[in-house]
Amino acid sequence: MVLGLAGALGSALCYGVASTLQALAARLTAPAGGLDPRLLVRLARSWRYVLGLVLDGAAFLLSLAALRTLPLFVVQPIVASFLAVTAVLGALVGKLPLRRSDKIGIAVVVAGLALIGLAATGDSPRPVPAAVSWAVLLTAILLVAVALPLGRLPGPRGAAALGAVAGAGFAVVAVATRTLPAPLTLGGVLADPAAYGLLIGGAVAMLAYPTALQRGSVTLATAPLVVLETVLPAAAGLLLLGGTTRPGWGAVAAAGFVTAVAGALSLARHGELQPGRPARGPR
Template structure:
């Protein structure tokens, strides 16, 4: 179990670092109203942005290895650490500052995650899934995503719209991980040819693209305090459900549900507190002024 945990943590750390590096690169690009055709060309001339892309690829490789070697119910919940890690890295790279309340929120997320994983004690690592498991999972996920997108489009810009798009992103990320897990086992068992001919490979690519699209809409639709908790908790919860129902993984139930719910509440409280920080908003918004990150949080008293 140690190997998938280490690779999942590596993926979370890489994603967090990539977020900070890409934000740092964006701060060096001249701002303009609306879309600008030369934006990508400008970014391509920024070494820090190119490093960020390499880190994103590294994160994808780490996630693939983690899913190939461990239960999805262990791997995906560890990604709730992305936001705390991104803020910690940003304090150094963007010269920001976390107050005592910010550090307390980071500790709350870590503690909550530890409680959840200890109480749930996930186990199992099925390598292949029959279509009788995939069909309801795919149908339910697509229906839920469609309903959330419709609900988002019917709302004006604000918290409700951002939360709907955030949850749609979470479901897409969870399905991406679930499908990727089967694809990685196919690659390991039957080689590259089978990897590129199995439908799960194209399935996780499609859900991954959708996740990025919904994430961008979530960021543009409303405050991070609305979208980030829905994204963070939604990904973990949906992944847990997919691990149990699709991959027949095991988590403890009965009275163990009490500490699991307590841990989830701690994670929710920590993520909510972190998403309220100016530093978190500076990382998420392309419209922040260049100096916002440096003044991201007030000094600890």
């Protein structure tokens, strides 16, 4: 369990640095019309975005390790605390100093994570019905169908809508990761529909989030992402995958979950180092 908690915290650290780099890269790249995969090609010319992708990969592997030993409702709010990392990072480089409310937000996140850690218990993945794996894949496909029209929304509405799409995509990734068979084998993964849902959900999220950052403020794009990527997997874990807490600690876990997510949302403005800088050509 301790290694799982360490993996989740390490994932949050990597995601925090990665999101800062990617948000800045998105603002410095020519905007896309709709959900245009060519945006990712343009972003790939930015060393900031590429480094962010490397850190995203490390974060995913760490969260994968965490989800093999801890339930979703424990791992997801810890991962969502990446916004506390971006807040501290922004303050350290001097571009976005911490306000009093930001310091309170960081303290709230830490308090929530402490409660979650106290209530957590080891919980390895359990076999799930095939219907659950197929449901993960179907959800990912439906997300694509929803994302395409939402990708045409301009301005703040588009930022919020695509942030929500990205959050739902990352939620699919988290649930799919938890449902993969244990132990992980290449044959088992390739035969599991959830693995393909993971790929589709991840691809949608990776395209939707930078597009959202180009449409509006970081807060508009990030707040719905944090809520959906945290709440949806937690609910799925409790309702479908048998997630549990230490006996008698359910209320503590719930309080920690709400506290950590609320604190993370209060820090959503820290998604980039230089807010408000206009987009221009790729670098």
